[in-house]
Amino acid sequence: MTSSPPASASLPADRLTRGLLVPALAVAVLAVAAPFLGGYASDLVVKVMILAIFALSLELLVGMTGLVSLGHAAFYGIGAYVTVLASGDEGGNLLVLLVASMGLAALYALVVGALSLRTKGVYFIMVTLAFAQMAFFVFHDTPVGGGSDGIYLYVRPAIGPIDLENRLTLFYVVLAALAGTYGLLALIRRSRFGAALAGIRVSEQRMRAVGFPTYFYKLAAFVIAGALAGLAGCLVAARDGVVNPELLAWHNSGEVLLMIILGGLGHLRGAVLGAVAFTLLKELLSTHALVGPLADHWQLSLGLVIIAFVAWLPRGLIGLVQRISPEGSR
Structure with missing residues (x-):
């Protein structure tokens, strides 16, 4: 009996095509709908897309590599601050600001990763949190970042x-950045590098035993994730026109971690779904017209809803998608 190499060889490409079909359709729908959205709706969609980029950057660490970080907001905030500081009063070149934001976020990620990846488990979590808090206090307690009030972006990039x-x-621009981030991570996931990261997530000891330099693979993933978080930070600064130290606060790292858990760990589409669900829940539960006096305590309501989601959907929102289309869940 002979095998069929062409068919088996084309399977990964076929799966990649099927996996990207729904995201591509979603991008096309958003691109067509954009001119017809009102100001509030457009602003909300842009906010969700930026948070989706942020969530995808953490998914590379947590879902694909198995590294749980509580300091990811540091790279997000650094990207935002670099955008504003480099723009000055006259505004800045968009391409230069994107490169600078991602580059400096990646540089800090290189430093943080080189040191924190020598620890494991809860110690790794605490070290990343410590580095994030250090960055937070640099911008909060020194004139470079305008202190607790932050600084304004007077002219948006162009x-x-x-x-x-x-x-x-x-x-x-934000839609293109989201599509590019998703596509990049989809390619990484199906590359030899992605396969190595998956192996590290399952058993780092076995990967070392067969000769993989796991430390450098993890460091590379950490730097890429930091750069993508810096991209999200650059875009949020351009959207809001103001940055403050709260962008680097630990609760932002916790929120983005909640997004990928809510969406479903280990799935790129889950990170996007989690960002959408988390943002919409915050908007709905803080709106007096919808929930009345409970809107003043939206954090409590949000916490209860997330607990319910985790209890009923242990695999996250992507679990619902898998029931409908198992092949398209990634």
Whole structure:
């Protein structure tokens, strides 16, 4: 009996195509709908897309590599601050600001990762949190970041005809960044590098035993994740026009961790679903017109809802998708 190499060889590509079909359709729908969205709806979608990029960057660490970090907001905040500080009063070149934000976030991630990856488990979590708090206090307690009040972005970035002062342009730039981030992580997931990260997540000891330098694989994942978080930080600074030290606070790291748990660990689509669900829940539960006086205590309501989600959907929201389309869950 002979095997069929062509069919088996094409299977990974077929799975990749099927896995990207729904995300590609979602991007197309958003691109078409953008001109018809009102100001509030457009701003909310942009916010969700930026948080989805942030969540995807942490998914690379937690879901794909098995590294739980409580300091990921540091890279997000650094990206935002670099954008504002490098823009000055005259505004800045969008491409330069993106490269600078991602580059400096990646550089800090390199330093943090080089030291924290020498620890494991709860010690790794606490070391990443400590580094994030150090960055937080640098911007909070020194003049470089405007102290607790933060600093303003007076002119949003632009490059040629792409000016983020235009609401529709900002929408499309953020959408392109989200699509690029998702596509990059999908390719990483199916590459040899991604396979090595998956092996580290399952059993790092076995990977070392067969000759893989696991420390450097983890460090590379940590730096890439930091760069992508810096990208999200750059975009949130361009969207809001102001940054403050709260962007680097530990609760932001906790929130993005909740997003990927809510969506479903180990799935790129789950990270996006988690960002959408978490943001919409916050919006709904803090709206007086919908929940009345409970809106003043939305954190309590949100906590109860998340507990219910985790109890009823232990695999996250992506578990619902898997029941419908197992092949398209990634």
